[in-house]
Amino acid sequence: MSPRKNAPLVVAAPAVPSAQEAPARKxxxxxxxxxxxxxxxxxxxxxxxxxxxGFAATRSEEVAQRAGVSKGTLYLYYPSKxxxxxxxxxxxxxxRIAEASVMIAQFEGPTPQLLHRVMxxxxxxxxxxxxxxxxxxxxxxxxxxxxxxxxxxxxxxxxTQALLAQVIQRGIDSxxxxxxxxQMTVQVLIGPMLHLxxxxxxFGACALHLPCENPADVLALEIDLLLxxxxxxxxxx
Amino acid sequence: MSPRKNAPLVVAAPAVPSAQEAPARKxxxxxxxxxxxxxxxxxxxxxxxxxxxGFAATRSEEVAQRAGVSKGTLYLYYPSKxxxxxxxxxxxxxxRIAEASVMIAQFEGPTPQLLHRVMxxxxxxxxxxxxxxxxxxxxxxxxxxxxxxxxxxxxxxxxTQALLAQVIQRGIDSxxxxxxxxQMTVQVLIGPMLHLxxxxxxFGACALHLPCENPADVLALEIDLLLxxxxxxxxxx
Amino acid sequence: MSPRKNAPLVVAAPAVPSAQEAPARKxxxxxxxxxxxxxxxxxxxxxxxxxxxGFAATRSEEVAQRAGVSKGTLYLYYPSKxxxxxxxxxxxxxxRIAEASVMIAQFEGPTPQLLHRVMxxxxxxxxxxxxxxxxxxxxxxxxxxxxxxxxxxxxxxxxTQALLAQVIQRGIDSxxxxxxxxQMTVQVLIGPMLHLxxxxxxFGACALHLPCENPADVLALEIDLLLxxxxxxxxxx
Amino acid sequence: MSPRKNAPLVVAAPAVPSAQEAPARKxxxxxxxxxxxxxxxxxxxxxxxxxxxGFAATRSEEVAQRAGVSKGTLYLYYPSKxxxxxxxxxxxxxxRIAEASVMIAQFEGPTPQLLHRVMxxxxxxxxxxxxxxxxxxxxxxxxxxxxxxxxxxxxxxxxTQALLAQVIQRGIDSxxxxxxxxQMTVQVLIGPMLHLxxxxxxFGACALHLPCENPADVLALEIDLLLxxxxxxxxxx
DNA sequence: TATGAATGAGATTTCATTCAT
DNA sequence: TATGAATGAAATCTCATTCAT
Numbered sequence: 001m002s003p004r005k006n007a008p009l010v011v012a013a014p015a016v017p018s019a020q021e022a023p024a025r026k027x028x029x030x031x032x033x034x035x036x037x038x039x040x041x042x043x044x045x046x047x048x049x050x051x052x053x054g055f056a057a058t059r060s061e062e063v064a065q066r067a068g069v070s071k072g073t074l075y076l077y078y079p080s081k082x083x084x085x086x087x088x089x090x091x092x093x094x095x096r097i098a099e100a101s102v103m104i105a106q107f108e109g110p111t112p113q114l115l116h117r118v119m120x121x122x123x124x125x126x127x128x129x130x131x132x133x134x135x136x137x138x139x140x141x142x143x144x145x146x147x148x149x150x151x152x153x154x155x156x157x158x159x160t161q162a163l164l165a166q167v168i169q170r171g172i173d174s175x176x177x178x179x180x181x182x183q184m185t186v187q188v189l190i191g192p193m194l195h196l197x198x199x200x201x202x203f204g205a206c207a208l209h210l211p212c213e214n215p216a217d218v219l220a221l222e223i224d225l226l227l228x229x230x231x232x233x234x235x236x237x
Numbered sequence: 238m239s240p241r242k243n244a245p246l247v248v249a250a251p252a253v254p255s256a257q258e259a260p261a262r263k264x265x266x267x268x269x270x271x272x273x274x275x276x277x278x279x280x281x282x283x284x285x286x287x288x289x290x291g292f293a294a295t296r297s298e299e300v301a302q303r304a305g306v307s308k309g310t311l312y313l314y315y316p317s318k319x320x321x322x323x324x325x326x327x328x329x330x331x332x333r334i335a336e337a338s339v340m341i342a343q344f345e346g347p348t349p350q351l352l353h354r355v356m357x358x359x360x361x362x363x364x365x366x367x368x369x370x371x372x373x374x375x376x377x378x379x380x381x382x383x384x385x386x387x388x389x390x391x392x393x394x395x396x397t398q399a400l401l402a403q404v405i406q407r408g409i410d411s412x413x414x415x416x417x418x419x420q421m422t423v424q425v426l427i428g429p430m431l432h433l434x435x436x437x438x439x440f441g442a443c444a445l446h447l448p449c450e451n452p453a454d455v456l457a458l459e460i461d462l463l464l465x466x467x468x469x470x471x472x473x474x
Numbered sequence: 475m476s477p478r479k480n481a482p483l484v485v486a487a488p489a490v491p492s493a494q495e496a497p498a499r500k501x502x503x504x505x506x507x508x509x510x511x512x513x514x515x516x517x518x519x520x521x522x523x524x525x526x527x528g529f530a531a532t533r534s535e536e537v538a539q540r541a542g543v544s545k546g547t548l549y550l551y552y553p554s555k556x557x558x559x560x561x562x563x564x565x566x567x568x569x570r571i572a573e574a575s576v577m578i579a580q581f582e583g584p585t586p587q588l589l590h591r592v593m594x595x596x597x598x599x600x601x602x603x604x605x606x607x608x609x610x611x612x613x614x615x616x617x618x619x620x621x622x623x624x625x626x627x628x629x630x631x632x633x634t635q636a637l638l639a640q641v642i643q644r645g646i647d648s649x650x651x652x653x654x655x656x657q658m659t660v661q662v663l664i665g666p667m668l669h670l671x672x673x674x675x676x677f678g679a680c681a682l683h684l685p686c687e688n689p690a691d692v693l694a695l696e697i698d699l700l701l702x703x704x705x706x707x708x709x710x711x
Numbered sequence: 712m713s714p715r716k717n718a719p720l721v722v723a724a725p726a727v728p729s730a731q732e733a734p735a736r737k738x739x740x741x742x743x744x745x746x747x748x749x750x751x752x753x754x755x756x757x758x759x760x761x762x763x764x765g766f767a768a769t770r771s772e773e774v775a776q777r778a779g780v781s782k783g784t785l786y787l788y789y790p791s792k793x794x795x796x797x798x799x800x801x802x803x804x805x806x807r808i809a810e811a812s813v814m815i816a817q818f819e820g821p822t823p824q825l826l827h828r829v830m831x832x833x834x835x836x837x838x839x840x841x842x843x844x845x846x847x848x849x850x851x852x853x854x855x856x857x858x859x860x861x862x863x864x865x866x867x868x869x870x871t872q873a874l875l876a877q878v879i880q881r882g883i884d885s886x887x888x889x890x891x892x893x894q895m896t897v898q899v900l901i902g903p904m905l906h907l908x909x910x911x912x913x914f915g916a917c918a919l920h921l922p923c924e925n926p927a928d929v930l931a932l933e934i935d936l937l938l939x940x941x942x943x944x945x946x947x948x
Numbered sequence: 949t950a951t952g953a954a955t956g957a958g959a960t961t962t963c964a965t966t967c968a969t
Numbered sequence: 970t971a972t973g974a975a976t977g978a979a980a981t982c983t984c985a986t987t988c989a990t
Binding site for chain 2: 052053054056057136137138139140141142143144146149150152153157180181184185187188190191192193194195196198199201202203205206217218221222225226
Binding site for chain 5: 971972973974975976977978979980981982983984985986987988989990
């Protein structure tokens with residue numbers, strides 16, 4: 001949907017796998033292998049740390065350390081912290097959006113079921129992974145780093161919303177949904193999920209006494225409410 | 238639907254006029270003595286700046302400047318940036334929660350109407366004011382400033398959720414709502430509103446080409462959907 | 475002995491004249507009384523705090539507070555921290571030196587006994603009182619505050635050493651002491667006592683596990699050693 | 712006796728030459744890489760400055776400058792001013808104490824001679840070097856920096872006193888000394904020497920008109936007095 | 949005379965980025 | 970390529986002193 005040419009999207013680079021492979025390395029030519037894996041390792045370390053601490057508060061040396069290289073090496077691959085961040089976003093999120101796009105296009109069946117599927121998919125792939133925290137960072141630091149904000153909007157937000165609006169529209173067209181505004185409904189759909197994710201990545205990560213509901217249950221309830229409302233139906237469903 | 242009419246969504250609190258009129262003046266600012274007014278002015282400046290830039294990225298000197306005083310004066314009133322932040326939260330949010338609590342206790346009438354009222358009230362008092370941005374900061378910086386997170390949770394999040402859960406419970410008790418989990422439903426209720434506010438205070442504040450819906454309309458739709466669902470009712474409501 | 479003209483020694487120059495003239499007054503109006511006592515109270519507070527923390531590390535506001543007045547008032551009496559310090563020195567030490575001078579001049583009897591007396595007197599009046607700590611400060615901060623150092627040398631150190639040298643000379647002249655250098659012997663005399671005092675006011679004031687001997691005993695031993703030596707006498711004393 | 716021949720009493724450690732030759736240079740100091748030498752250079756600069764100004768009054772940037780590096784570099788080697796201070800103490804004093812300990816253990820000969828030797832050794836290695844000023848700082852700032860005080864006591868004071876007490880005990884055991892208290896005698900021994908050093912590093916370093924005796928002579932006299940007393944011996948020694 | 953609010957230079961420590969090796 | 974020592978701008982907080990009241 002977005003005009004971006006999302007070439008690396010399809011690669012579906014696993015968010016943190018490389019980091020987990022690294023400690024147990026067994027390549028025959030370890031020197032060589034390592035060199036090729038560097039960008040992946042750096043990106044994985046960046047994802048973890050940016051989500052944990054935010055963009056400004058993450059020290060580039062720490063990223064390098066966690067990836068097992070020196071500070072200088074990081075700058076060999078990415079000329080600045082901003083570029084590192086962008087690369088990490090592309091790696092972590094853009095590919096997921098492409099996948100979802102394919103799934104939606106191919107789906108045949110009732111729209112409520114498609115909506116279920118899309119939301120659960122997002123929850124599983126993004127909400128539950130560290131990638132979900134990226135949005136938290138961007139919301140917080142958008143105004144301090146406008147160029148990053150702009151990038152993120154084009155690369156992630158707009159495409160995602162377009163995808164969801166498409167699903168709503170499908171339901172309206174087929175008479176399965178009431179004739180609401182797709183764009184606005186998307187906001188209502190996204191809201192609680194994102195809120196849940198943000199919460200997990202912020203207060204949820206602190207050791208507070210959180211009366212934290214099971215997110216999966218909240219998600220189920222949300223879908224149920226959105227589809228059928230809080231008020232009991234007068235006649236049988 | 239309206240593509241761009243959300244202009245004054247976030248009501249920018251007017252900075253201390255004198256500070257803004259005299260950016261280039263050289264005279265050492267004739268040392269005004271006004272102990273009474275200072276805290277308010279500092280808190281207002283702090284609110285603006287913290288929401289704009291976040292906790293860590295806001296320089297305390299900048300807060301002082303915007304309040305029209307010197308760095309030292311700020312520390313005369315608040316012993317640290319953290320304490321300034323806390324005071325600002327108490328000033329901006331705690332009082333609102335107390336008001337809402339009173340309103341809910343006194344309300345007589347159908348619960349859906351009460352829910353409407355509470356949500357619109359929050360939107361008007363918090364969502365539309367800079368205070369709404371405080372949550373954005375806290376989500377972003379909770380993990381870097383655990384003590385602040387804990388404070389915010391106790392002072393704001395927990396009371397707010399308790400209040401809303403109380404409303405849901407009222408509806409369930411009276412048969413007006415289906416027997417859902419109040420705590421979880423609160424998450425679903427809060428989600429989109431908070432998301433909207435966060436969005437306004439982050440991407441919305443950047444000069445992006447946002448297909449940003451009118452928030453008030455989104456809010457209305459949300460309440461409608463939550464009460465009646467996306468799926469059309471089989472019989473007449 | 476030193477070329478200094480120690481005129482003010484005898485005069486016991488009253489630091490803040492009005493302050494010393496007024497200690498015995500009994501003005502009926504308590505308001506009045508207070509005002510006259512101010513300098514004394516400030517000087518007392520200054521002595522305590524300067525000895526405790528040093529010159530630079532003592533905040534002038536703290537001195538004012540301990541004296542029960544406001545910061546502004548302190549500056550009404552003493553135009554700067556340096557002047558306050560000087561006044562305090564005059565008040566605390568100069569008068570003692572004058573007293574000792576009189577005692578020495580009037581003493582009739584064997585010199586070893588005079589030496590005993592002088593040293594015990596110094597110990598009782600200075601060593602045991604907070605005033606002893608002033609030397610600690612001066613030693614530490616002399617190079618950072620040369621003017622203060624110069625003042626202290628003229629006002630305290632030189633007169634004291636001259637007095638002691640006079641006693642030694644008396645012993646030599648009468649054949650009671652070996653013909654040593656009075657000036658140098660003064661150093662040897664002063665050393666351990668001052669060291670003891672400095673130690674009390676520094677490490678001794680910390681909560682360390684000090685194998686701290688009873689200072690009075692150390693003093694007695696010192697005098698004994700200086701008079702009779704460490705080596706046992708070959709024949710009967 | 713000699714009125715003024717104590718010129719180079721305190722051997723000023725030569726500052727890093729390059730740093731002093733180029734105070735006005737503008738070129739950004741061609742970033743030398745010399746990890747090996749840095750700690751030594753920094754420690755030397757720290758010693759000089761701490762002794763000159765005290766712990767609190769020495770700015771860490773100044774230490775860096777005198778060592779010819781930037782502020783940041785200092786913090787690369789020592790994580791805080793306190794740690795820098797400790798490292799400097801270990802470098803300057805702890806090693807000397809170890810040396811003295813060995814010498815004492817190996818010495819064979821009369822105890823008065825050993826005492827002579829120890830005291831002269833201390834004078835030469837510590838008293839005459841900038842390291843002697845460290846005690847001045849510690850005495851002055853012990854109460855403001857208790858942790859530093861504790862460190863210094865354990866690392867320097869206690870071991871030194873133990874060593875000297877051991878020598879006195881040796882003399883008593885062999886009948887060479889009268890049966891005095893070793894611990895207390897140590898105080899008497901240390902006192903004048905330390906006093907001399909403190910004086911040199913404080914008032915002595917100011918441009919005062921000091922009737923300052925030659926310290927070496929004072930030291931000799933002190934030892935003589937302590938061994939044989941002020942009072943003339945009735946019979947021949 | 950007495951107050952205490954206000955000021956602003958200054959001190960420590962951090963970190964993105966550079967560059968000699 | 971890779972390293973990591975070096976830099977220096979910044980950010981928080983302190984405190985002697987001033988001055989309006």
